[in-house]
Amino acid sequence: MPKKKKTKKVKKIKKLKNTKTKLVVKAPEKKSSLPGQEEKPEIKKIKKQPSEKRIYNLKDFVVYPKHGVGKIVAVEKATIGDIDIQFYKILVEKEKLTLTVPINQQSKLRPISSINQINKCISILKTKPKIKRTMWSRRAQEYDQKINSGKIYELAEVVKDLNKNSDIIADQSYSERQLFEKAYERLKSEFEAVLKVNPEEVQKKMDKALGRLKLSESIE
Numbered sequence: 001m002p003k004k005k006k007t008k009k010v011k012k013i014k015k016l017k018n019t020k021t022k023l024v025v026k027a028p029e030k031k032s033s034l035p036g037q038e039e040k041p042e043i044k045k046i047k048k049q050p051s052e053k054r055i056y057n058l059k060d061f062v063v064y065p066k067h068g069v070g071k072i073v074a075v076e077k078a079t080i081g082d083i084d085i086q087f088y089k090i091l092v093e094k095e096k097l098t099l100t101v102p103i104n105q106q107s108k109l110r111p112i113s114s115i116n117q118i119n120k121c122i123s124i125l126k127t128k129p130k131i132k133r134t135m136w137s138r139r140a141q142e143y144d145q146k147i148n149s150g151k152i153y154e155l156a157e158v159v160k161d162l163n164k165n166s167d168i169i170a171d172q173s174y175s176e177r178q179l180f181e182k183a184y185e186r187l188k189s190e191f192e193a194v195l196k197v198n199p200e201e202v203q204k205k206m207d208k209a210l211g212r213l214k215l216s217e218s219i220e
Contacts, residue, residue: 054106056088061112061193064099065150067092069112069189075103094189112193113152121156121187125209129161136175143179152190158183163210 056062060072070090077086088106090099101109113121132139143162146154162180164172172180184206191202 054109054111056109056111062088062090063110063112063150063152063190064090064092064101065108066148067095067097067099068186069094069193070099073098094185108150110150112190115194117152118191118194121152121191122205122209124153124156125160125163125206127160129163130157136173140175140179143183147179147183147186152187155183155187155190159187159206160210163212 056072058072058075061069062072063069070092072088073091074089075086076089077084079085085102085104087100087102088109090101091097092099143158146158149155159180162172162176162183164180188199188202188206191206192199195202195205
């Protein structure tokens with residue numbers, strides 16, 4: 001009889017131990033569901049996120065809206081404070097300018113257009129210019145915004161709208177001519193980078209679409 005009592009006591013102890021272990025397992029689950037601990041990892045994620053990385057390689061052509069087509073000549077690193085920054089060095093040959101663009105702040109950069117986009121630009125150049133009756137100062141501002149937008153179709157529209165089919169200075173005001181030449185050169189440089197042909201051939205292609213080639217041939 002005393003032996004049986006001992007065995008019963010042992011079983012009760014085992015049951016108590018099991019219930020204790022169950023409580024220990026549940027405790028961290030309750031702690032992890034606290035709102036304060038959920039917010040901390042979210043804040044860390046937000047801090048790490050301003051890196052919209054698109055990988056460009058050396059000698060790749062890219063477009064920076066305010067300056068046009070440039071070529072990546074180096075990918076370098078620098079330490080500012082305790083932060084390591086990686087950046088592209090971009091040579092804009094037309095303006096003899098070298099840009100430094102951090103890789104995690106490259107939202108304005110875009111790759112050069114495709115051949116299909118270039119063909120669409122040529123078809124835009126062939127269409128009739130839109131004549132607006134608004135004041136020139138307002139139109140000039142709109143043209144300038146389109147030139148610096150970095151969008152190739154808007155650039156083609158400016159070239160088409162300001163084209164006078166003529167090289168006679170009297171046919172254009174000084175500011176009109178300046179905007180036309182700026183847009184024309186930007187578009188021409190992207191054509192050169194995409195088509196990989198010399199500047200003379202690109203100019204002939206563009207002038208033919210604009211109707212300027214026929215004019216120069218008739219003068220000759």
